Amino acid sequence: MIKFSGYQYILFGAYTSKTNFSSIADFRKEVAEKFKKIPFERKAVQNMIKEMIESQPIKDEIGQSEARQILLAQDLKRIINSINNYKISNHRKMLEEHFKLIRKNLEKFSLESEAEMFIVNNFPTPFDTMEWDAAFFEETEKEAFNISPGIYIKEDKIIPYFSTYRLSHELIHTIIGSSGENVLTGLARGFEDGICDVFGSLYLFSGVGGYKMAESTIIQDRFGYWPNRQFPELYRENLIQGLLFYKEFGLDGIVELIRRGRKFIKEVETKIINGDINIKNMKGGYWDENLTKVSNKLLMYPKSLVCSPLARYIAGLIKPGINITKMIKDNNLNLKDTKNAIKELQERLFLIVLNKNKNEIEYDDTKLYVNSGALRYELYPNF
Numbered sequence: 001m002i003k004f005s006g007y008q009y010i011l012f013g014a015y016t017s018k019t020n021f022s023s024i025a026d027f028r029k030e031v032a033e034k035f036k037k038i039p040f041e042r043k044a045v046q047n048m049i050k051e052m053i054e055s056q057p058i059k060d061e062i063g064q065s066e067a068r069q070i071l072l073a074q075d076l077k078r079i080i081n082s083i084n085n086y087k088i089s090n091h092r093k094m095l096e097e098h099f100k101l102i103r104k105n106l107e108k109f110s111l112e113s114e115a116e117m118f119i120v121n122n123f124p125t126p127f128d129t130m131e132w133d134a135a136f137f138e139e140t141e142k143e144a145f146n147i148s149p150g151i152y153i154k155e156d157k158i159i160p161y162f163s164t165y166r167l168s169h170e171l172i173h174t175i176i177g178s179s180g181e182n183v184l185t186g187l188a189r190g191f192e193d194g195i196c197d198v199f200g201s202l203y204l205f206s207g208v209g210g211y212k213m214a215e216s217t218i219i220q221d222r223f224g225y226w227p228n229r230q231f232p233e234l235y236r237e238n239l240i241q242g243l244l245f246y247k248e249f250g251l252d253g254i255v256e257l258i259r260r261g262r263k264f265i266k267e268v269e270t271k272i273i274n275g276d277i278n279i280k281n282m283k284g285g286y287w288d289e290n291l292t293k294v295s296n297k298l299l300m301y302p303k304s305l306v307c308s309p310l311a312r313y314i315a316g317l318i319k320p321g322i323n324i325t326k327m328i329k330d331n332n333l334n335l336k337d338t339k340n341a342i343k344e345l346q347e348r349l350f351l352i353v354l355n356k357n358k359n360e361i362e363y364d365d366t367k368l369y370v371n372s373g374a375l376r377y378e379l380y381p382n383f
């Protein structure tokens with residue numbers, strides 16, 4: 001029996017929302033226990049979210065933990081809105097329908113995939129212990145392990161729409177792996193992952209969920225702030241390479257890479273990692289307006305503009321010339337926590353500078369980032 005619960009439902013809401021928390025991994029940690037106990041139903045999830053928002057009344061004085069609660073409640077409201085915007089029924093059927101749709105959208109580029117999708121309880125051995133939510137296997141795995149080629153989705157890890165986003169990425173790998181000369185050359189990773197993100201996770205996925213959803217999902221997935229986790233950083237760097245390639249050569253250039261296969265992609269990667277984007281005979285063309293907009297946004301995204309919850313909270317209160325003692329009093333802030341948060345804004349991020357008596361804000365750059373939503377907070381601060 002598959003354990004499918006409200007956890008998958010709230011994650012669907014989180015991946016499709018623009019939130020102020022900086023790490024979806026931390027958010028998963030925050031909600032896992034509570035939401036795994038409730039069913040995969042909109043009403044149950046809405047009620048549990050409301051309970052979370054209302055459960056701990058804010059004390060008079062706002063310190064680090066109270067600020068966290070206020071900001072998390074704001075994000076949970078965003079997530080409820082997102083959940084209310086989409087109708088989710090049978091997760092399995094939905095994924096199968098999305099698969100048909102993304103394959104159909106390949107046709108206008110004269111690309112096609114023979115790949116089958118398998119929704120499984122466990123990945124085939126020897127990959128059954130991997131923590132992945134999706135994977136794909138090729139002819140080489142058939143020869144080595146007798147695994148049928150195709151895209152494998154682990155059923156208990158399905159998250160509505162997010163799994164479609166993953167599937168769109170894996171689908172491009174399968175086409176690359178069976179295209180061009182010398183079909184199976186090297187590992188399906190590196191720059192190839194960036195191509196799969198740009199063409200699969202952004203362009204094809206937007207044909208199912210729209211660009212707004214594609215943008216939120218890729219920001220949650222690839223732009224989380226998680227110090228000391230190297231693997232997600234590699235994916236993000238490959239995405240940036242893919243986006244820059246798209247800016248230079250358009251969708252025609254990306255499709256040409258896919259069509260010419262893995263060996264050619266590795267040759268191009270060897271050049272681009274040295275900053276050489278002079279690719280012989282690559283003409284390029286066709287820039288999709290919406291894809292270009294999202295690309296610009298992601299290329300400019302300040303991933304590391306992250307602070308503790310109280311620093312994020314007071315960033316919304318301070319202005320140049322404001323007296324700190326008065327601000328603390330007027331807003332019922334905790335003295336000790338606030339002093340640390342101000343120090344954090346000045347020393348960790350260099351967003352403010354205090355005056356020489358250290359009792360007023362002299363320079364303030366926080367508004368720019370608060371108003372644009374770029375300044376995010378850590379659910380489990382590292383500072």
Ligand SMILES: [Zn+2]
Nearest residue numbers: 169173193196
């Ligand atoms: Zn990949």
